[in-house]
Amino acid sequence: MxxxxxxxxxxxxxxxxxxxxxxxxxxxxxxxxxxxxxxxxxxxxxxxxxxxxxxxxxxxxxxxxxxxxxxxxxxxxxxxxxxxxxxxxxxxxxxxxxxxxxxxxxxxxxIAQDMLVKGLDELTDEQFASVEEGMKQMAHLLGAEHLVPQPLHTESRWAKG
Amino acid sequence: MxxxxxxxxxxxxxxxxxxxxxxxxxxxxxxxxxxxxxxxxxxxxxxxxxxxxxxxxxxxxxxxxxxxxxxxxxxxxxxxxxxxxxxxxxxxxxxxxxxxxxxxxxxxxxIAQDMLVKGLDELTDEQFASVEEGMKQMAHLLGAEHLVPQPLHTESRWAKG
DNA sequence: CCTTTATTGTTTCTGTGCCAATTATTTGCA
DNA sequence: TGCAAATAATTGGCACAGAAACAATAAAGG
Known part of the structure; x- marks a missing residue:
């Protein structure tokens, strides 16, 4: 790799x-x-x-x-x-x-999502662009771009390799 | 805003x-x-x-x-x-x-983390850099960069504003 | 009208997750 | 040595979360 x-x-x-x-x-x-x-x-x-x-x-x-x-x-x-x-x-x-x-x-x-929104809003344009692009990539490499976004909330069972 | x-x-x-x-x-x-x-x-x-x-x-x-x-x-x-x-x-x-x-x-x-690792590994340098920076920003704006990373797995009770 | 179908809320069951308390054992210090 | 403190695993209680099955009610169709 x-x-x-x-x-x-x-x-x-x-x-x-x-x-x-x-x-x-x-x-x-x-x-x-x-x-x-x-x-x-x-x-x-x-x-x-x-x-x-x-x-x-x-x-x-x-x-x-x-x-x-x-x-x-x-x-x-x-x-x-x-x-x-x-x-x-x-x-x-x-x-x-x-x-x-x-x-x-x-x-x-x-609650957390409020913090997220407020935090994102306060970033510089450059910082925000990297977050924006990074999250897009992250969703993309999981093959997730097509999904209708579900809640930031459900119980998550994250298996770890 | x-x-x-x-x-x-x-x-x-x-x-x-x-x-x-x-x-x-x-x-x-x-x-x-x-x-x-x-x-x-x-x-x-x-x-x-x-x-x-x-x-x-x-x-x-x-x-x-x-x-x-x-x-x-x-x-x-x-x-x-x-x-x-x-x-x-x-x-x-x-x-x-x-x-x-x-x-x-x-x-x-x-499982998902495997996909994440594999996907990250296959990105171009440029793509990876944006993911890397983006996630860092995301953690930062939540004031989280000092935390010892906890599991990608625990039950998450995400409240939604 | 009356049967069929769909919707609404509920209950029950399983499987997580946390915390606080318990038991058994080991360690460490006076 | 002897006893307190720390450690290892477990138990019990609470709160979610999903799936499946259910009763009551409503809507649709012949």
Missing amino acids: GRDAAAISDVIDNLRRVFQVINDSSRNAEQATGLTGPQIWVLKILAGDAPMRVSELARRMYLRPATVVGILDRLEGKGMVTRTRSQLDRRAVDLNLTDEGRALVATAPG | GRDAAAISDVIDNLRRVFQVINDSSRNAEQATGLTGPQIWVLKILAGDAPMRVSELARRMYLRPATVVGILDRLEGKGMVTRTRSQLDRRAVDLNLTDEGRALVATAPG
């Missing part, structure tokens, strides 16, 4: 660091609010567009309804969210924030 | 794609072998350096011992791995592959 193994290792280490920061960010939010990352995520979405149905929430989070049901159970148990059977469609459930939920989401810290 | 929102969005979409490919890769391996990503990962590590202790395995996977114990339980149940109490240090456990485990790991598909 032509390329320096150490340089490749550096690239992958940096990818790992990106993961780690986003994980840590989620954990910090957890410490600060007593809620987990996914739970805060739900509150943020509902704060923007309540009432909302379970299926729509799941769609926005790129998760299965079965998964968000569990998260909603815990949020409901903590008094952050209410479930109301819809009058129009009795299969559906309308999700709403309680006052407490609204209060919490107002103080919840920004 | 000075930067084009669409360009930022593209960068983040590509990061998402990288995640997705690695997730999908893990799932494919799962389909092909009947074992999960972490389980295959354990076999690959043991195939390279058996016997090995639980703590060393956990260290290499950047996971907690408590976590790999569960994975080992399932692998042992499937007859892929053996646990033997060490003679030298009776607290420790020596892990080994069974013949079946060795056979399986030989046929298990390469």
Whole structure:
């Protein structure tokens, strides 16, 4: 192989660091609010567009309804969210924030993607160009350019060679 | 903000794609072998350096011992791995592959990190330089460059703004 | 109208991941 | 030597995440 193994290792280490920061960010939010990352995520979405149905929430989070049901159970148990059977469609459930939920989401810290957006915005043109090109290459060499981007969030099982 | 929102969005979409490919890769391996990503990962590590202790395995996977114990339980149940109490240090456990485990790991598909390494190796110098610089920037703007890189693998709870 | 089909939310099961506490053993120091 | 501290693996509890199966309800079609 032509390329320096150490340089490749550096690239992958940096990818790992990106993961780690986003994980840590989620954990910090957890410490600060007593809620987990996914739970805060739900509150943020509902704060923007309540009432909302379970299926729509799941769609926005790129998760299965079965998964968000569990998260909603815990949020409901903590008094952050209410479930109301819809009058129009009795299969559906309308999700709403309680006052407490609204209060919490107002103080919840920004999460990793916010940092990413803000950080990218503050780069010089030259720096940004290298990030832009680098990520494009990374996606390309994994044959991933054609994929519809999925969430920055799902549980990732990264196997390591 | 000075930067084009669409360009930022593209960068983040590509990061998402990288995640997705690695997730999908893990799932494919799962389909092909009947074992999960972490389980295959354990076999690959043991195939390279058996016997090995639980703590060393956990260290290499950047996971907690408590976590790999569960994975080992399932692998042992499937007859892929053996646990033997060490003679030298009776607290420790020596892990080994069974013949079946060795056979399986030989046929298990390469996983995402393998693709990443191979792909990086095949880039032109110019392409590689942009990936290298781009990832460095990405880690930097998350304030992550000082971190000891953690696993490309742990469960990631990515909150999304 | 009434049967078929689709949608909605839920439950159950498996497999991760973390932390905190426990047990057994070894090490190291007074 | 003897006892405290460190270490190795495990256990139990919680929170996600996916897949599969399910009941209730709605929509569509003959």
